[in-house]
Amino acid sequence: MEDTKIQWHPGFVAAMNLEFKENRDDLIFEKEYNLNTKPLETDLLIIKKNPAARLVNEIGKFFRGHNIMEYKSPEDELNINTFYKVQGYACIYKAAGTASAGINEDDITTTIIREGKPVGLFKHLSGKGFEVTCSCKGIYRIHTGSLFPLQIIATKELEGDEHVWLRSLSEKLQKEDVKQLLKRISGLTGDFDKEMADSVLKISIDANRQLIKEMMEDESMYESLMELMEPRLAIRDKTKMEEGMRQGMQQGQKITATRMLQSGRYTLDEIADISGLSLKEIKILEEI
Secondary structure, eight states: OOOOOOOHHHHHHHHHHHHTGGGGGGEEEEEEEEOSSSSOEEEEEEEESSTTOOOOSGGGGGOOSEEEEEEOOTTSOOOHHHHHHHHHHHHHHHHSSSTTTTOOGGGEEEEEEESSOOHHHHHHHHHTTOEEEEEETTEEEEEOTTSOOEEEEEGGGOOSGGGHHHHTSOSOOOHHHHHHHHHHHHTOOSHHHHHHHHHHHHHHHHHTHHHHHHHHHOHHHHHHHHHHHHHHHHHHHHHHHHHHHHHHHHHHHHHHHHHHHHHTOSOHHHHHHHHOOOHHHHHHHHHO
């Protein structure tokens, strides 16, 4: 069976860039940010350039100056250990290194993003005296007392067009979800936005292959689906085709050089001139 391990985290970073498209100039996105000199990193750090900037996206209304984000892919568990790990990230970020030395602890927030609502974790937190409230659909605030402010985002519960990017990071998309994603992609104009959208689209296609196949087999939607998908898929196909052509050309050059060597009728310089290989490459073939 083909290995279809999905790399969710690049899609998450791309989705967050698109979520905050309206305020991107106000923010700094630091993916896989190293929290210390040792290999310890959070999935994404978002820094507000201007503390007074008002973020349009609902997720960003919780933000302060420095915002640590942890993404859990669909197969990852979200439990009490994750809760304390993210709080630990914030502690390390505050305490370690000159870059964060001047940061006030009241200027740091933490966010955990995953597809489903972590019912078990919420029950556990409530039992420990933490208050869990829902600020709007899919966005939950954990009142942590003396710890760093925390929100948990359940992406499948999010509503509104601005959240289509995060909702698309799922293995359980429906046809309407895919059509909404493609519609949003078709409306993008900037190269950077298109690049980020392609990353989200790739994850969505890889994670929902059977659904995409069914949609492609439906004649009523094949044309509209391909109209939106083909330009982006063509770019990847062109890259693969060019790589295949390059490899094929190299193989042909090696075959030509090998036959000329075997004939014994040509000098190395003549073989290099005809085959296009370097003398070093030909000498390697000669030794095989």
